[in-house]
Amino acid sequence: MQTMRMGVAGSWSVETQADGAPARPGGDLATTTDAHAARPGQDTRPVPSPRTPPADDRSPGHAGVVSARRAFALVTLSLGVLALLRTPAAVHAGEGMPPGRTRDTVLAVARPLDRVTRPLGLDRPGERLAALFGHDRADSHSELATAASREASATGSGPGGTISGGAPTAPAPVPPRIPTAGDPLRVLVTGDSLTESLGPRIVNTAPRTVRATTDTRFGTGLVRPDFFDWASHAHDQLDQEDPEAVVVALGANDGQGITLPAGAVLPAGSAGWLDEYRRRALVLLRIWTDGGTRRVYWTSLPPARSDRLDGFFRQLNGAVADAARQVPGARFLDLAPALSDHGRYSDYLRDPAGHTVQARTRDGVHLTLDGARLAAAPILAALAADFSLESPIPRQAG
């Protein structure tokens, strides 16, 4: 691809060649290379004063110099047509943005456009092409929100409701088997960007009787199934990976209001918001535990540097812990003891060996590798206890 630039720069050099370079001796030598061969006639150029600014873009033989008006037309029309043909992608991108003016603006433009262009079939070329490359069209209906609304009707109002009617009747989870090195425990670590460092850490430090995989979905959460639907993805995960244990770290992006399918908005931090969140967590936990046949370890959101965010995280942790209590096979793991300085946020923490390590990244939310190591310990301990694993052998030296 650099040759593209090469050619690009090559044509550039044709005109700048004349900017200030004297006729070059040895031009015949130069033409023995293909780059030079691409620039015929350069040695016959007149030689302007060395101080002349490079203003001869329109010198004969030069490729691709147009007026600013035409360049702007090319860029605008290209982007404009592309936008018309890709309105679904624009809507998707808008839905994936954090709440704010940018998101509102993008959606305010993209959604009406989408409503116009779809009936006209303008999204079809892109769709056909995508199908050609083996991509399914993203399903726009969100299972998570629908299932959560059913949950609501079964639970009735009020938080901390009883086990809902949608739950499997099995009151206790299936007792776990004892994995061996030959037939290791299948563990899936999944969630949002929090799993980016946590997943590999668990994968790398788990004992030999565990075979762990990571499935990270950046920028996702339970609040915006319109952007990424965790419910349908959880089904896919069970089909594809058949995990015996699922470790979940999810919710770092969820400190924002929930828009219900009907259009009502539940502001972040409100009681209705928290209740809806609990219901959605419940739906997911039910899918992953699969009637108690699989274990789920939903880890708490780590303390956050931002007080506002930390407040949301505490609320979300409470809601998920509440939901986990209602689902057989699900466990809520509070990582705060491992990831905080006596409950308070801290960039630097002491590891079990007594060394100070930087546990958190600059954003005050995510974990560094060292932080992930601290977080992985209680998770592995829980796995080890439930599945009678040999004690985790850290393969990594500090």
Place this chain on the structure above:
Amino acid sequence: MRRVVFPTIEFAAFFLAVMAVSWWLMPRPRLWKPFMLAASYVFYGYTDPRFVLLLVASTLVNQAAACAIARRRDRRILIIAIVADLGLLGWFKYYGFFALSVDRMLDDIGLGAPLPLLQVALPVGISFFTFQALSYVIDVWRGDTRPAKLIDFAVYEAFFPHLVAGPIVRAREFIPQLASPRDRSAVPATRAVFLICGGLVKKVVLADLLARRLVDPVFDSPGQHSSVEVLVAIYAYAVQIYCDFSAYSDIAIGVALLLGFRFPDNFDRPYAATSLREFWRRWHLTLSRWLRDYVYIPLGGARRGPRRTQLNLMITMVLGGLWHGAAWTFVCWGAVHGAGLAAERSLAHRHGARDTGEASRGPWRPSRHSHGARDTGEASRGPWPVRLRGRHRPRRGEPAIPVPTEVTAVGLVAIPAPRSVGEERAPASPPVTAPALAAVVAREPAGTGRGDVAVDAVGSTSALAVGRPAAHSPEATATGRWLRRIVTFHVVCGAWVLFRSPDLATAGEIMRRLVTGGFAIGLVTPTVVAAIVVGLGLAAVPARWWTAAQVAFDRLTLPVQVLGVVGFLLAMYSFVGQQDVAPFIYFRF
């Protein structure tokens, strides 16, 4: 945490507005400059408005220093400016690393933590704009450039196409472009479109695909992957980081072109290099020439004897590694390159004596080199390692051939500066022999020839020649070249392992796994292999094909061009499906 990056809706909207207003205001610099400055600050402040204050402060401090230096050449002012810039960089980028390292060290000997362990937010692009500011102040000190007007310098430092991840444009390349309005009738749109579309493909298709399918899984948990997977993942990372970073540079250059500005190029088929020295003339050129001019040469370059030269190489490369981030992996990455360059140099030294004939023998070789230089615009100034040979070679009396082409290449991008600058400066470089110096002063159009250029050119001739004793028949030449290319590529790949690994332990694990992991194919799918082959193979496409493609594109009418671009991008996005574009790697630096 979100920021405006090139392939996003936000940036597209921002850019369309800026492009329209910019060309509209272009004939009135008094309006255009504040507008561009404001637009760049908006771009920068989108992530965190506080960082704009930092940028403004850096601009004011450096401009004040430059003006003060121009008025009275006081070394103390220069030192204050350098300390201020490095302090800024050090505080934001390295404080945590430093404090933690001290803490660890003292902890081991049983003392408490003396430094407060703070976490400092890293402003995006601080490494890039700080280096630009440093080069400006030092160039003013050296007399290579004059202090610009405040508004010009502010626009230069904040200009949004190069603000976040380079290329590191020099003041004397950019500020002269502000002297007169850009020509509204001469926008190289085709070139810009090709650069931007090509960059998007490299980033969205090649780099992200390789990262997702192979590189990230393997580097995250090497213990679970086979030797084959690890080996291919290392190759894949070499392709990924090249495609990722050069894509950003290409898009930045293309965006700047659409606004009427020219940037130096940043890459020139790096994996075609036949030595590490050559690699650094082809990889991140704007950084390597910065290191050459402001670290390596001030350290004494190649002028203080072979031992000292090797030490200088080592120091320069380690600092270059550290520039990428505060981590031991980067330090080791730099050290590997430094050691490699030093080893190459001493090897070349050893062969040097018997190959003197070779140096003067191959006029095609300097021209081949210069073709790279020409294509990359500023390349001749970039590859500081080239200068290694300078001390030994110019005396052999053959500078006449390469110098003009090299100097021509400089003229591509560099914009005229007072000629006297070049004359003042050139004599200060001791290794230049009279003919070379004369050539520079006489032919140098851009005032950038400080003698180094001539030395570079000469040096490159001999540098290429010296290491290749077998170059007497064409067959041997080709074989030898490929052999050297393959060896160089693997050294570079080995160093990339350090660069990519989150810590040294992982790098060690990768290397161990490379020999102990077995032969399972696993993640090495045909798609991944194809992406690697395409990424490497693109370097082999003759330049004239691209030129021909651009000429053909030029001849199309506007609607057909639009359809072409739209069709291309639509196909690209359909290929990758609905997925988020991963952030550019170099945003971290």
